[in-house]
Every structure is written in structure tokens, then in C-alpha cells.
Amino acid sequence: MMQTSQRDLWARAWAPNGQRSARRCRSTTKATTVVSAAASARDMSSALSLANIRSSLIRQEDTIIFSFIERAQFARNLPVYTPDAIPVPGFDRCGRRYSLLEYVLRETEQLHGGVRRYTSPDEHAFFPDDLPPLVLPPITYPYVLHHCAESININERILQIYMDDILPGLTAPGDDFNYGSSATLDVTCLQALSKRIHYGKFVAEAKFLAKPEEYSALIRSGDAAGIMELLTDREVERRVVERVRRKAATFGQDITENGAVSAGTGANGGTPEGMNGDRLSTAIGKWEAP
Template sequence: MSVLKHAGKQQVRLGGHLHLHSGLKRTTSAMARASSTSDRDLMKDSSPALSLDNIRSSLIRQEDTIIFNFIERAQFAKNDAVYTPDAVPVPGFDSRGQRYSLLQYVLHETEQLHAKLRRYTSPDEHPFFEVAAPLVLPPITYPPILAPCAEQININDKVMHVYLSEVLPGITTPGDDSNYGSAGVLDVLCLQALSKRIHYGKFVAEAKFRSQTEEYTRLIRAQDADGIMALLTDKAVEKKVNWRERYSTGCKCLRVRRSVLHAGAKLPFHTLPQPTTNQKMTGELMER
């Protein structure tokens, strides 16, 4: 069990790319499974979850998923009505009695369905809403890789805030095209992908701690938050990752544009994904 949980107030590195603030003592342990290992394999042996090769390949896949989802969401206008309570009279209310926005409603209902399929029993998945739906599949017992406090780490409120206030304005055009359903569904995909990638930082932190246990233990006992962050951060790797995200986003945008044009679709040029906007947004997001 990692002693990172005893660290004082620090920044959450969130997998080496996206900063959201919390206590490092709450971001200690790894998630109990990498997406490249099956549930059955993990039940037998949890060691692949902390394999650097598995971590690397999982991060790349997750980031590619985020990029594709951003590109898909960028096909529609921002559609402020999707995020405004009462703009669309959905049959859902929060604990204060305020009607959900369309996005909140779609996200809530999606999570309730996914919860029945045990999505949120997996340590690498974190719901935005409280889920209490009964399982329709038998539960899976995961090996205890995580420290107990890791189960309480859920910063999806911050993920939601950053998505609504920065990501959406960065990848969409202002205006209303009435495609509220499509926008809401794609928003859910974006949020789920971002949440998984960000919380995967617990996994990365545990792997790094295990690779340099003595150094981290010394810094933790000294309550040296800056020293821990310096040890966690690899500037050269981050620069490469930032370049990869910008390059990858540009390539994917161009690929989508070519596919649409080759198919003979009669779409206005400005409605096709633009590499510059998505590249800039994705690069900045991963760099923070």
C-alpha cells in the first residue's frame, strides 16, 4: 500500500498531463486494472495493472478516445440550451428541487444504466452522479491494489467545470443548431473519457511510487510537496506527449475531412472538423 496517502496538501498531477488541485494523499494508489487486461486476468493476477507498458498503451488509447470524441462534438454548435436548467423540460431534478439541464439528465440516466452493468464497480471508473442501481451482472472482486482512501477520490465536479467553461468553448462554434440530443450524447462520451483519463493519474502515481519508493518516502515524510511534484513530472516526456496530441488531433481531423469529401457528402467546408482549433484545445488541455 502506498505511503503517498500520507502526503500533505499538493497538486494532483492527473496522469502527468492535466492539473486539477487536491491532496496528494488522496491521489496515492493505482487503479486496480489497466484497460489492456481483462477482468478475469486481473482477478487472477493484479501485477499487469502496474506494468509500465500497460500504463503507456492505456494512456495512449484513452487520449485517442478523447481526441475522437472532441472531433465528434465539434461537428455541432455549442447549444447553450443543453446546459441550461429548464431550457429543455426534462423529467429530472437535483436534491434542491432544481430541474436538471438536458446534459445532466442524459448523463444521470446513462450512468444509472451503466451502473447496472457494473461499470462503476471497476476502480478505474468514477460516476458524476450517485448511482444505486442494482447489478444485473454478478459482481467482480478486484485485488486490493488501492489504498482505502483512493476509493474516495472523485473530482468529477472539477472535470465538469473545466469541460463546460473551457473545453466546450474551445472545440465548438457559438450558436444554436437545435441538435440538442446529439450534443448531449457526445458531451457524455467526452466527460466519461476525460474522467477516466484524469482519474487514471492514481494508477500512474502508484506505479511511479513503486519505481522510486525510497525517494518518494523521504519527500513524503519531509512534507515536501514541491519535491514530490518535481519527481513526478518528466518535462521531456510531457513535451513529447503534448506534441503527439497536437499532431494526432490534426491527423485525425484531416482523415475525417478526407473521408467525408471522398464519400461525396455535400457539407459546407466550415462544418468539417478543423485541425487548428482541435489541435490547440487538445494540446493546451493535456499540458495543464
């Protein structure tokens, strides 16, 4: 649904009327076809192998840990999340002024949306109704997920969990006036979390394909709890949290040129004071919840 509307906006922007549109349409139609064929071969051929999905999840973990470590160097900075505390030039449809975080997030999506970020099935916008026209020709991705997957976007909930549960555990209370840095790093954290959590769609599809009869029976009887139980692997979840704890502890060390390793202090480039594997994995472990 989201892809279609951006596609329509792209077509309108590039083909508004007459002669010019006819010429542009001819050349871009060809480009679209080429992009589509290349993308299907390159990106999606093994999208539903559980082994590939798991290795992508592990890489995404690293991205989240590094972005959390970066954000943790600044204080909580509550004005960043408080609408009207900072007079940003952006308002929602009801005329409410955005918080600085909402403003930076929305503006980032305006730029990234134009270059197709949110037409990819593994990316989800926080402002899906405000996406701009594409400036690149749209890509047609092969369907690897059930078509219902397109309508699933839980970013509103991710944003809430990030602000209410993750940030307080990650940052020191108080205000250091680094509002722009905090907001831009929040965007990096949120994008990484959103991608990791929504990747659950690929996990679910891969697990469905491995046991179609069992899942179909549960779907037919409307047993949502049974489906969740079948999808859940508590041992893997425990291993994820433990791995994150160990990675965070490792990434937080200062590794010197002569090989000596010491706990990071923040001032020397390690993780900020008080930021350790346990705090990080507690904050990060919350992504298993949704």
C-alpha cells in the same frame, strides 16, 4: 466506499427475504467468486507496469480525439448546459431541475452503473451518490492502488473544465437545435476524459513503486509540491500534446478509396470546418492541467 454501497444494494435487490433470497444467494455467491478470480488474472496482473499504463493512455487519447471530433460537428448549444432551459424530468436533491447534459449523464450512469462500470477502479461516476443497485454479481478487484485512491473523484472539476474551457474551443458559437446529439456526445467526451485523467492514479502508484524511498520522505514531510514535481515529466507532457496535435490533424483528413488525402471539411466525413490539429490539441492539452 462506492463499491461497497453498490455491492450492498445488489445484495438487497437480489436477496430481499426468505426462500427466494436463500436460493439466489447460493447460486450468485459462486458466480461472484468465479468472476473475482478470473478478473484478477485477466485485468489487474500488470496494471502497474508503466509501459502498459502508457500504451493504455495512448489508446485513450484516440478515444478522446474521436469523441471531440464528433462533438465539434454541432454548435455550442448553450441550452444543453443551462438548468431549466429544457424541461427534463430530473431534479437534484434540492429540487433544482437538471440541465439536459446532467440529465443524460445521470441516466447513462444509471444504466452503466447497474452492469458494474463504476465498480472498476479505472472508472468514476459523475453522480457517485446516485448509483443504482448492481444487476450483475459484484467483482472483487485485487488492490493495486493505495486504499485512499478510492476516495479520489475529480469529475466535478472535469465537468466544469469541459464546459468552461474545452467546449468553447471545440464548437462554433450558436445554436443548431441538435440538443440530444450534443448531450449524448458530451457524455462520450466526458467519460473518455474522466478515465484518462483518473488514470493518473495508476501512473502515480507505478512511479511510487519505482522510487518508494524518495516519495515516502516527501509524504512524511507533507511536501505536496515536491511530490507533484517528482511525478511530473514535462518532456513526456510536451510529447503528449505534440502527438495529439499530429493525430488530430491526421484523423481530420478525408482518406479516399484511391489513396488521395485531403483536409477534412465535415460535409464529407472529415473533421468539421475550422477543426484542426491545433484547436484540438489546445482543447485536449487542458487535460494535463488537473
